[in-house]
Structures are given as structure tokens and as C-alpha cells.
Amino acid sequence: MTVTVNGLEELKKLAGSDLGTSGWIEVTQERIDTFADATGDHQWIHVDRERAEEGPFGAPVAHGCLTLSLFIPLFTELLDVRGVTTKVNYGLNRVRFPAPVKAGSRIRLAGRLAEAADVPGGVQITVDGTLEIEGGAKPAAVLQSLSRFYA
Template identity: 45%
Template sequence: MTQVFASAQALLDAQGLDLGHTDWLTISQQRIDLFAEATGDHQWIHVDPQRAASGPFGACIAHGYLTQALANLFMPQLMSVDNLAMGVNYGCDRVRFPAPVRVASRVRGRGEVLRAEAIGSAVQLVVRISVEIEGQERPGCVVDTISRYTFNPVTE
């Protein structure tokens, strides 16, 4: 279920909140190939199923940056912010790729609000997104996303 925040104070009070997890998503070879086209990264471990079958992972694997980019897909499934004037991606901290994500794997996002602080008229939120791999102990990616949210003025 998506956690909804309706005010700056609600975001500030969310520090430490477990946002739960998203539904499962199957990582298809088509998704990997499209990412390779978008980024120009055509390394054989990602896009050559025959060669990758005899490689170190036994199959094609998703690009690490594709796995990280899924945070952008999962975040709005985990949380939404109402009464927002603007929200921006401010960056990421501590990105890790603990396990490869093989083609046809199912992944989901798990979220936790690590920090929330007022920055001028905005709220800066650090949310850790872990890209869990079904049946695996280690996640495919763990990234601390940083977002800044500015709210519309409250009208009475």
C-alpha cells in the first residue's frame, strides 16, 4: 500500500518509517536490451544470451544502473506526496550492487525513510530503496535516494 504524505510536517515525522514493499516485477531481456540501447552499454553479460549462458552468472544479468534506476519506478509505488508545489530528485548516496539480477528474475522495491529535514522551505527526504530479488538473500541494489519537496501554501 502506498504511504501518502499530505504536509511538510508529515514528511518530517516520517523519519524511520518502513514504507513496505512493491509488487514483484519480472526483469525481461527486452527491458535489459532497451536499457542497453538507451545507455550504449552493450556488454555481452547483458545482451548476449548465448555467451552469457556460459559466463560467470549463467545467464544475462541486468545492468547495475538499470537495477538502480528501478528506484524511480518503485518510489511512487511506496509513497506519494499530496499538496506538492514541486518535488525534485536531489541525488543518491551509498549505492551498492550486492547481487546480480539475472534475466527472468522477479524483483521488488522495499523502502525505508532514513532521514527527513527542513531545508529552507523544502523538506529533504532520504529514502533507502532495496531492490529485493525473489528467492535471494542479498538484494540487487541498495540506494539511498535524496529528494526535496516543496509544498503549496496552506489556504484556510
């Protein structure tokens, strides 16, 4: 369920709040191959299905940066900030990839709005995010994301 706020003052009041979890998204081999084409990273553990099955993970796995990139579309399911003119991905404080995402796996985002602070012309939020793998013992990624919203 999406948390919706109207304006920067309401956004700041969410500091310390759990944002819940997104829906699941499948990380298909086609998505992995498309990401490889877009980035030029065609390492065999991602795109060579037969060799990857014999490799350390037993299947092709998503690039860590592909997994990380899915944070944004999944995050938009958690938080909708209305009454602002601009939304900017400002950066990351920390990212770790505890477990690989095998082709065909599904992931979702669990998020918590850890902080909200004024910046010139807007508000910067810090989100603690965990990209969970369906049925997995460890998450695909654990991160802290920074976003800015301007009025």
C-alpha cells in the same frame, strides 16, 4: 500499500518509518536490451544471451544502473506526497550491487524513510532502500536515496 501524506509537515513526521515493500516488477531481456540501446552499453553479459549463459552468472544480467533506475517507479508505490508542487530526485549517498539481476527475475523495493530535513523552500528526505530479488539470498541493490519536495 502506499503511504500517503498531505504536505511537508506530514512528510517530516514520517522520519524513522518503515514504508513497506512495493510490488514485484520483472526485469525482462527486452527491458535489458532497451536499456542497452538507450545507454550504448551493449556488454555481452547483458545482451548476448548465448555467451552470457556460458559466463560467470549463467544468464544475461541487468546493468547495475538499470536496476538502480527501477528504484523510482518502485518508490512511487511506497510513498505518495500530496500538496507539493515539485518532487525532485536529489541524488544518492551510497549504492552497492550485492547480487546480479538475471533476465526474467523479479525485483521489488523495501524502503525506510530514514530522515526528513528542512531545506530552503521544502523538505529533503533520505530513504534507505533495498531492491530485493525474488527468491534471492542477497539483494540486487542497497542504496540511500535523497529526494526533495517543494511546496
